[in-house]
Each structure stands twice: as C-alpha cells, then as structure tokens.
Amino acid sequence: MPAPAAALAWWWAPLLPLVLIAVAWSVVVVxxxxxxxxxGRPGGFTAPARELARLLVGQRRRTVAADPVLGRAGPVVLVxxxxxxxxxxxxxxxxxxxxxxxxxxxxxxEVLAWAAVWMAGWGPNSVLSLVGGYRFVAQGLAYExxxxxxxxxxxxxxxxxxxxxxxxxxxxxWFVVIMPVAFVVFLVSAAAMAxxxxxxxxVAGDLAGGAAGELSGVDxxxxxxxxxxxxxxxxxxxxPLFLGGGAGPLLPAxxxxxxxxxxxxxxxxxxxxxxxxxxxxRWTEISWMVLVPLTIAQALVVSIVVLTxxxx
Amino acid sequence: xxxxxxxxxxxxxxxxxxxxRLNSMAQVTFSLLASFLAVAGLVxxxxxxxxxxxxxxxxxIEMVIMAVFxxxxxxxxxxxxxxxxxHNKPGAMTISVGTxxxxxxxxxxxxxxxxxxxxxxxxxxxxxxxxxxxQMLTTMTLGITLFATIVAxxxxxxxxxxxxxxxxxxxxxxxxxxxxGGVGR
Numbered sequence: 004m005p006a007p008a009a010a011l012a013w014w015w016a017p018l019l020p021l022v023l024i025a026v027a028w029s030v031v032v033v034x035x036x037x038x039x040x041x042x043g044r045p046g047g048f049t050a051p052a053r054e055l056a057r058l059l060v061g062q063r064r065r066t067v068a069a070d071p072v073l074g075r076a077g078p079v080v081l082v083x084x085x086x087x088x089x090x091x092x093x094x095x096x097x098x099x100x101x102x103x104x105x106x107x108x109x110x111x112x113e114v115l116a117w118a119a120v121w122m123a124g125w126g127p128n129s130v131l132s133l134v135g136g137y138r139f140v141a142q143g144l145a146y147e148x149x150x151x152x153x154x155x156x157x158x159x160x161x162x163x164x165x166x167x168x169x170x171x172x173x174x175x176x177w178f179v180v181i182m183p184v185a186f187v188v189f190l191v192s193a194a195a196m197a198x199x200x201x202x203x204x205x206v207a208g209d210l211a212g213g214a215a216g217e218l219s220g221v222d223x224x225x226x227x228x229x230x231x232x233x234x235x236x237x238x239x240x241x242x243p244l245f246l247g248g249g250a251g252p253l254l255p256a257x258x259x260x261x262x263x264x265x266x267x268x269x270x271x272x273x274x275x276x277x278x279x280x281x282x283x284x285r286w287t288e289i290s291w292m293v294l295v296p297l298t299i300a301q302a303l304v305v306s307i308v309v310l311t312x313x314x315x
Numbered sequence: 316x317x318x319x320x321x322x323x324x325x326x327x328x329x330x331x332x333x334x335x336r337l338n339s340m341a342q343v344t345f346s347l348l349a350s351f352l353a354v355a356g357l358v359x360x361x362x363x364x365x366x367x368x369x370x371x372x373x374x375x376i377e378m379v380i381m382a383v384f385x386x387x388x389x390x391x392x393x394x395x396x397x398x399x400x401x402h403n404k405p406g407a408m409t410i411s412v413g414t415x416x417x418x419x420x421x422x423x424x425x426x427x428x429x430x431x432x433x434x435x436x437x438x439x440x441x442x443x444x445x446x447x448x449x450q451m452l453t454t455m456t457l458g459i460t461l462f463a464t465i466v467a468x469x470x471x472x473x474x475x476x477x478x479x480x481x482x483x484x485x486x487x488x489x490x491x492x493x494x495x496g497g498v499g500r
Contacts, residue, residue, distance in 0.1 A: 073341055104365045104439060111372035117379045118348065125341050140379055147376070164365070164439065285497030292498050 010101040061220035074126015081229030084115035095257030105166035127217035135213025139205035145287035150192035152298035170248030193237035201278035238267040327353035348378040365439040
C-alpha cells in the first residue's frame with residue numbers, strides 16, 4: 004500500500020468553504036434553471052443571485068416566546084458541520100486535514116445536522132417547524148444505520164479509516180464495482196442527510212416549510228445554504244469512497260474530483276425531480292428491513308474477500 | 316496545545332454548569348451536548364483520535380434522541396416555560412461542588428507514578444486489536460447484554476405484539492397495522 008498522502012498547505016483551510024460554496028452555487032444555478040424550464044419560464048440562471056440578495060437584506064421574523072439561542076445556532080451549525088465534514092475529502096490527491104480516522108470524522112460531522120435541523124425547528128416556537136425538526140430526527144434514525152454500514156464497507160475494503168488510503172486502495176478497481184450496494188445506499192443517505200427530495204419531508208410543503216418555515220433573512224440563507232453545502236460535501240465524499248478519488252486519464256486529479264462530484268450531484272438533482280417525497284415512517288421500514296440486511300451482507304462479502312486475499 | 320486544553324476544559328465545565336443554570340429543557344440538552352463535545356476534544360488531545368471522534372458521533376445522536384424523550388416526559392411538554400433542572404438545590408450544590416473539589420484535590424495531591432510503557436504507534440489499531448482479541452469476551456458479553464436489554468424493553472413496552480397484528484394463530488394474510496409500513500407487509 005502506498006504511503007498516505009499528506010495534507011494540503013494550511014492556507015487551504017480558509018479556502019475550503021469557498022471551494023464548497025462555488026461547487027454548490029454552480030449546482031444551485033443549474034437547479035434554478037431546471038425549475039424555470041419546468042415552469043415554462045425562460046432563463047432562471049439569475050434567480051439564485053436575486054434570492055441571495057433578498058435574503059441578505061431580509062428582516063428576521065419574530066415569533067412569540069421564541070428560543071433565539073437554539074433557533075439561530077441551528078442554521079449556523081448546519082453550515083459549520085458541512086464545512087468540517089469536507090476537510091477530510093481529498094481535493095485532488097490531498098485533503099485539507101489528513102486525519103487517520105477520516106471516515107469516522109466525516110460521519111461525526113455530518114450527524115451534527117440532526118442537532119442543527121432540530122434546533123432550527125425548535126427555535127421559533129411554532130408547531131409546524133417543530134414537527135419538521137422531529138421529522139428529521141425520525142428520518143435520521145432511518146438513514147443513519149445503513150449509511151454507517153455503507154461507509155464502513157469502504158473502510159473495510161481499504162483496511163483503513165484514512166480517506167487517502169481508501170483512494171489508494173482503488174487504484175486497480177473502483178469500490179463502486181466491488182460494493183455497488185454500499186454505493187447506492189451512500190447516495191440515498193446523502194440525499195436524506197441533506198433532507199433532499201425524496202427525503203424532504205422535514206421541510207415539505209404539507210408543513211408549510213417545516214423546519215425552515217419560520218426562518219427568514221440571514222437565518223434562512225444559512226439554513227438553505229447549509230443544506231446545499233451538506234449535499235455537496237456528501238456528494239464529494241462519494242468520490243474518494245467509491246469512485247476512485249482523483250483517478251482518471253488526461254485531466255489532473257483535482258479536475259477529476261470536480262467532474263465526479265458534479266456527476267454525483269447531477270444524479271441527486273435528477274432524483275429530486277424524479278421521485279415523490281417519501282414519509283419517514285415508510286422509509287424507516289424500508290431502511291431497517293431491506294437496506295440494513297443488504298449493507299451488512301455487502302460488508303460481509305467485502306470482509307471475506309479481504310480475508311481471503313490475505314492482506315491482513 | 317496548552318491553550319487548546321484550557322479552552323476545552325473551561326468550555327466543558329461552563330457548559331456542564333449551564334445544565335443547572337438554564338431554564339429550558341432544550342437548551343439544557345444542548346448545553347450538556349456542548350460539554351460532551353469539549354470532553355471529546357480533550358480525548359483527541361490525548362492522542363486518541365478515534366475515541367474522541369466516536370464520542371462526538373455518539374453524543375450528538377444520543378443527545379438529540381435524549382432531547383426528544385426529555386421533552387416528551389416533561390410536565391410542560393413544549394418546555395418553553397421556565398423550569399429548573401434541579402431539586403433540593405443546597406444538597407445538589409454541596410454534592411456536586413464537593414465531588415469536584417475532592418477529585419481536583421486528588422489530581423493535584425496524588426504522587427503520580429512515572430510512565431513505564433510507551434503508547435502504541437497506532438492507538439486506533441491497538442484498540443481494535445484489544446476489542447477483537449483479549450477483550451473479546453467482554454465485548455461479546457456487553458453486546459449481548461445491551462441487545463437483550465433492548466429486546467426486553469421493546470417486548471415489555473409495546474402495546475401491539477405479533478398476535479395483534481397477525482391473529483391468534485399468526486396466520487392472517489395481511490397484518491392489521493394502524494399505519495402501513497414501507498415494505499408492504
């Protein structure tokens with residue numbers, strides 16, 4: 004196994020949020036254009052910029068007996084969690100922080116979304132937004148178990164929790180070929196952790212916006228922006244875990260990471276329009292009765308392959 | 316390093332104290348979570364990266380679920396009315412401050428022995444080796460005990476068992492459920 008790649012220079016740390024925002028923004032623009040096309044309007048490419056300006060100057064909505072501490076912390080935590088989760092993703096060959104327990108770190112940061120969405124739903128003292136917050140916790144319980152088995156399968160395949168080692172282990176064959184079930188489950192849970200349709204019940208229209216319903220101005224910008232950043236970080240994590248990281252012909256490693264991330268995001272944006280919202284009680288049964296056994300079987304197969312190869 | 320230690324240590328104590336000072340169940344829960352996260356940072360400072368990050372992972376999930384249950388079992392369910400987390404304030408204060416002073420005095424006064432061993436080159440690997448090697452019996456006992464507890468708790472607390480769902484002879488074609496699940500049983 005090759006020596007693990009070192010981390011990027013320290014000044015990449017402040018650049019990472021900007022990179023993440025740039026990738027997310029490009030997808031937001033495409034998504035807005037698709038929205039406009041679906042509605043029969045021309046263009047739509049400038050809609051995100053106008054919405055950004057509107058939210059930046061917008062007033063905070065005040066509700067009776069609100070909990071401003073938790074309500075404002077929620078959206079901030081969502082943004083911070085997405086950026087912190089992204090520090091272990093190799094932007095090319097090297098990540099911003101080359102942690103020995105990178106996979107667990109990603110999992111721990113991404114799970115902060117549970118607290119973030121619940122706090123944002125709790126804050127305004129509004130029934131519908133509180134129901135949205137509770138919906139996300141229920142959804143989290145559904146998606147988290149198969150998600151953990153999926154990412155740990157990639158770590159088992161590489162026999163390392165370091166994301167760089169997982170990329171190195173895919174030099175011969177991408178993990179998406181060896182562990183397709185884990186890859187699909189990871190994509191599904193990436194959508195679910197960003198409460199992205201078909202898992203958008205926590206912010207769905209039947210709750211008048213749910214957890215995001217009472218948010219306005221900067222709070223709303225941070226919450227919806229944090230959701231996009233979380234989706235981008237999760238999609239980018241699929242690249243080193245299952246899609247061979249920066250491996251590819253002609254282009255440099257960073258370009259391949261970007262291309263693959265955008266491809267994964269394209270699938271998620273497509274899935275959002277293709278599938279209707281699924282209720283979290285239905286999804287819990289599918290997740291626990293079907294996906295958990297499938298991912299455990301996948302992990303077992305990968306473990307046996309690793310053992311028979313005699314690498315350990 | 317020293318600065319990080321003191322910041323995390325102070326944060327852990329302050330947020331821990333916040334559990335007694337704040338008067339909203341939700342804020343109390345997340346104050347306790349912040350205290351745990353500071354402790355996780357201290358564990359990472361000890362060089363135990365895996366344990367520290369797993370503490371973050373487990374505590375976030377656990378405290379969010381705790382918040383749901385704590386608010387559910389409270390006397391004012393929304394928890395937005397002011398409330399106190401403590402009963403018997405003087406007694407609780409005496410016990411907690413006394414315990415803190417006792418432990419702190421112990422840390423400062425005990426004549427700690429010199430370290431003789433050396434840390435493993437990869438603590439995560441050493442931990443896995445230990446759990447799957449000489450500590451296997453402990454791990455399995457713990458795992459089965461926890462699992463049996465979960466099963467027993469669910470069996471004792473569930474209002475509807477399989478006989479309610481599938482009939483006395485368990486031979487109904489479709490189960491009688493208030494809400495249909497996603498698998499279509």
